[in-house]
Amino acid sequence: xxxxxxxxxxxxxxxxxxxxxxxxxxxxxxxxxxxxxxxxxxxxxxxxxxxxxxxxxxxxxxxxxxxxxxxxxxxxxxxxxxxxxxxxxxxxxxxxxxxxxxxxxxxxxxxxxxxxxxxxxxxxxxxxxxxxxxxxxxxxxxxxxxxxxxxxxxxxxxxxxxxxxxxxxxxxxxxxxxxxxxxxxxxxxxxxxxxxxxxxxxxxxxxxxxxxxxxxxxxxxxxxxxxxxxxxxxxxxxxxxxxxxxxxxxxxxxxxxxxxxxxxxxxxxxxxxxxxxxxxxxxxxxxxxxxxxxxxxxxxxxxxxxxxxxxxxxxxxxxxxxxxxxxxxxxxxxxxxxxxxxxxxxxxxxxxxxxxxxxxxxxxxxxxxxxxxxxxxxxxxxxxxxxxxxxxxxxxxxxxxxxxxxxxxxxxxxxxxxxxxxxxxxxxxxxxxxxxxxxxxxxxxxxxxxxxxxxxxxxxxxxxxxxxxxxxxxxxxxxxxxxxxxxxxxxxxxxxxxxxxxxxxxxxxxxxxxxxxxxxxxxxxxxxxxxxxxxxxxxxxxxxxxxxxxxxxxxxxxxxxxxxxxxxxxxxxxxxxxxxxxxxxxxxxxxxxxxxxxxxxxxxxxxxxxxxxxxxxxxxxxxxxxxxxxxxxxxxxxxxxxx
Ligand code: F6R
Numbered sequence: 001x002x003x004x005x006x007x008x009x010x011x012x013x014x015x016x017x018x019x020x021x022x023x024x025x026x027x028x029x030x031x032x033x034x035x036x037x038x039x040x041x042x043x044x045x046x047x048x049x050x051x052x053x054x055x056x057x058x059x060x061x062x063x064x065x066x067x068x069x070x071x072x073x074x075x076x077x078x079x080x081x082x083x084x085x086x087x088x089x090x091x092x093x094x095x096x097x098x099x100x101x102x103x104x105x106x107x108x109x110x111x112x113x114x115x116x117x118x119x120x121x122x123x124x125x126x127x128x129x130x131x132x133x134x135x136x137x138x139x140x141x142x143x144x145x146x147x148x149x150x151x152x153x154x155x156x157x158x159x160x161x162x163x164x165x166x167x168x169x170x171x172x173x174x175x176x177x178x179x180x181x182x183x184x185x186x187x188x189x190x191x192x193x194x195x196x197x198x199x200x201x202x203x204x205x206x207x208x209x210x211x212x213x214x215x216x217x218x219x220x221x222x223x224x225x226x227x228x229x230x231x232x233x234x235x236x237x238x239x240x241x242x243x244x245x246x247x248x249x250x251x252x253x254x255x256x257x258x259x260x261x262x263x264x265x266x267x268x269x270x271x272x273x274x275x276x277x278x279x280x281x282x283x284x285x286x287x288x289x290x291x292x293x294x295x296x297x298x299x300x301x302x303x304x305x306x307x308x309x310x311x312x313x314x315x316x317x318x319x320x321x322x323x324x325x326x327x328x329x330x331x332x333x334x335x336x337x338x339x340x341x342x343x344x345x346x347x348x349x350x351x352x353x354x355x356x357x358x359x360x361x362x363x364x365x366x367x368x369x370x371x372x373x374x375x376x377x378x379x380x381x382x383x384x385x386x387x388x389x390x391x392x393x394x395x396x397x398x399x400x401x402x403x404x405x406x407x408x409x410x411x412x413x414x415x416x417x418x419x420x421x422x423x424x425x426x427x428x429x430x431x432x433x434x435x436x437x438x439x440x441x442x443x444x445x446x447x448x449x450x451x452x453x454x455x456x457x458x459x460x461x462x463x464x465x466x467x468x469x470x471x472x473x474x475x476x477x478x479x480x481x482x483x484x485x486x487x488x489x490x491x492x493x494x495x496x497x498x499x500x501x502x503x504x505x506x507x508x509x510x511x512x513x514x515x516x517x518x519x520x521x522x523x524x525x526x527x528x529x530x531x532x533x534x535x536x537x538x539x540x541x542x543x544x545x546x547x548x549x550x551x552x553x554x555x556x557x558x559x560x561x562x563x564x565x566x567x568x569x570x571x572x573x574x575x576x577x578x579x580x581x582x583x584x585x586x587x588x589x590x591x592x593x594x595x596x597x598x599x600x601x602x603x604x605x606x607x608x609x610x611x612x613x614x615x616x617x618x619x620x621x622x623x624x625x626x627x628x629x630x631x632x633x634x635x636x637x638x639x640x641x642x643x
Contacts, residue, residue, distance in 0.1 A: 011230045011261045011269060013243040014214075016250045018257045022217040025251040026059035029213050033064065033147055034073050040146075041077050048139070049080045050148030050206070051105075052159075053097045056215050057149050061105040068109045075111040081139055082118040083150070083159040084200035087128075087173060089121030094442070095187050096121060119171070119199035128199065132171040136205060148209035152216050155179050156224050156237030160200035165238045169202030186487055203241050212248040214239070219255040219558055226259035268306050274313065276327065281563035282307055283324045284621065293622025294325045328623055331568045336375045336551075336632075337384040337511060348567035348634070349511075349549070356510035358386045359503075363515050363528035363555075364394040365460035366586040370607045371553045372513060373467055373579035374571035375630050380468035387507055388464050389475040391500075391528045392482035393453035396444075398588045400435045403451050407431055443485030453478070455588055462585035466578065477503060481527055492527050497534035504535055508544040516552025516633060525555050540637065550635040559610050559631055562617055566634045570626035571611065580604050 019025040040047040067073040340354035362368035517525040611628035
């Protein structure tokens with residue numbers, strides 16, 4: 001390792017490897033597991049593998065299955081021990097880790113079922129202690145775990161060792177942290193259904209593994225990754241105990257690495273190769289640190305905050321300040337579709353053609369108005385031909401009571417106006433019975449899913465109309481990957497890509513807007529974006545496509561970094577209100593959305609907070625004061641890779 005790299009990493013107490021995405025990281029982990037399995041096979045020995053559940057290791061399991069099917073990797077000599085299981089939990093419950101492991105790995109490989117060990121969530125409470133001791137003894141008797149896979153919770157838990165766990169802890173019954181239960185809501189539908197306890201291997205059990213691969217993907221893990229890797233060892237973040245383990249690797253994607261010092265403020269740990277983006281990030285960081293607008297930063301501010309090499313390169317603070325100030329200034333435009341007949345050399349969008357064909361892709365039926373409602377309004381008002389395309393039906397995120405309400409409304413109409421009562425009553429009966437007999441977490445029957453989809457369609461239409469869209473410019477693509485009826489979706493398929501491709505081929509847009517959650521580990525947004533990338537790849541030779549620009553907005557949870565933003569569209573106070581109205585049309589998502597995530601605010605509040613935060617940041621840096629701003633990044637087909 002050269003000195004520069006060493007300096008940049010000097011804060012890191014666990015070796016970290018940063019990958020472009022979770023697939024690349026997962027393939028590396030799977031490769032390493034397969035090498036150990038094969039080596040042990042040659043030596044005539046068993047390989048003891050510690051496994052984790054959750055969203056993080058899924059692609060490792062996919063790759064192991066692929067290796068089994070395509071490369072003849074056998075698991076006959078593998079003995080597995082899973083980290084944990086909810087308690088109490090029946091094996092065949094949809095949310096059990098037993099079921100998860102079988103569906104995601106064991107059912108697809110040739111492992112001997114008697115070599116599989118998963119903590120048993122069905123053990124009567126009085127036997128749990130003894131059961132845990134035996135679990136531990138079984139691992140010890142086999143000479144310990146060869147490779148242990150770990151994910152990390154936002155509390156810093158590994159396994160279910162929540163804050164407060166001691167390094168001497170062994171397999172035991174534990175209480176789940178509030179935040180962990182909130183995070184688990186995505187599989188249990190509602191928080192009340194998430195168990196309060198779990199059986200988990202202890203910290204000591206994990207630390208005895210010979211090799212540990214801990215993985216974390218996505219922006220939501222960035223903070224805990226930095227704390228685990230760079231913070232003090234403490235029981236308040238149990239993953240920090242891994243700093244004492246001699247053979248642990250932390251594998252992260254670029255989003256989960258965002259808060260590491262080597263990424264966030266590399267200049268504070270050593271020399272860096274400056275480029276415009278990095279200079280911009282450093283100057284924004286400096287301005288915020290010393291509480292001054294950019295144009296008031298002095299040589300002394302640079303020198304006393306570790307940025308003297310920038311002064312060396314650019315001579316004076318003034319030169320750097322003006323350069324970055326202009327860069328930010330040029331991102332601001334009230335003309336997201338380009339300003340007709342204006343000099344566009346310093347504007348984010350081209351002036352020509354003056355009237356553009358625009359496609360706004362919305363992964364769920366409300367992302368368009370939540371993430372870019374103001375820009376949507378402006379594009380329509382500035383005379384562009386704006387189409388909006390809802391990529392998925394969003395049908396799992398509708399409460400059952402909304403279905404009843406809408407179907408009863410139809411029933412009322414048919415009864416009042418004496419329409420075909422019998423047919424409607426029959427359908428209603430089917431729906432009512434299906435909802436009544438549905439167990440927690442079970443998928444809806446097709447008819448109920450269809451109605452839930454219709455409810456969201458109606459809301460999407462109403463929202464898009466408030467933004468000014470014409471009725472025949474509102475499209476519903478209902479991509480098939482989404483239609484599993486479950487939280488877990490199918491992988492992207494050829495059909496998803498060709499639906500997008502055909503749609504684009506028909507419109508031939510000059511501008512595409514899409515949700516750019518590039519590193520969202522398992523979400524619908526990433527698959528929707530991949531479908532767009534897949535279609536663009538197939539369309540890139542078309543003449544119209546050569547003149548098509550792709551702008552990415554961020555999903556509901558997170559905004560682009562200020563150094564990344566390439567177009568910032570200001571909203572007036574009235575536009576903010578109109579955008580709010582458009583979001584309000586999504587009534588099934590209001591007050592208590594079925595999948596609210598970990599944020600207590602409603603979607604319109606999140607959108608407004610985020611847009612005013614961006615505007616405030618620009619203003620604090622010395623740029624004009626706006627009410628709110630929506631932000632976009634341009635996808636560069638030539639240099640960014642299509643995944
Ligand atoms: C799962 C486990 C947990 C998860 C962690 C991260 O067996 O022990 O520690 O690894 O909660 O979960 P995901 O991967 O869903 O973010």
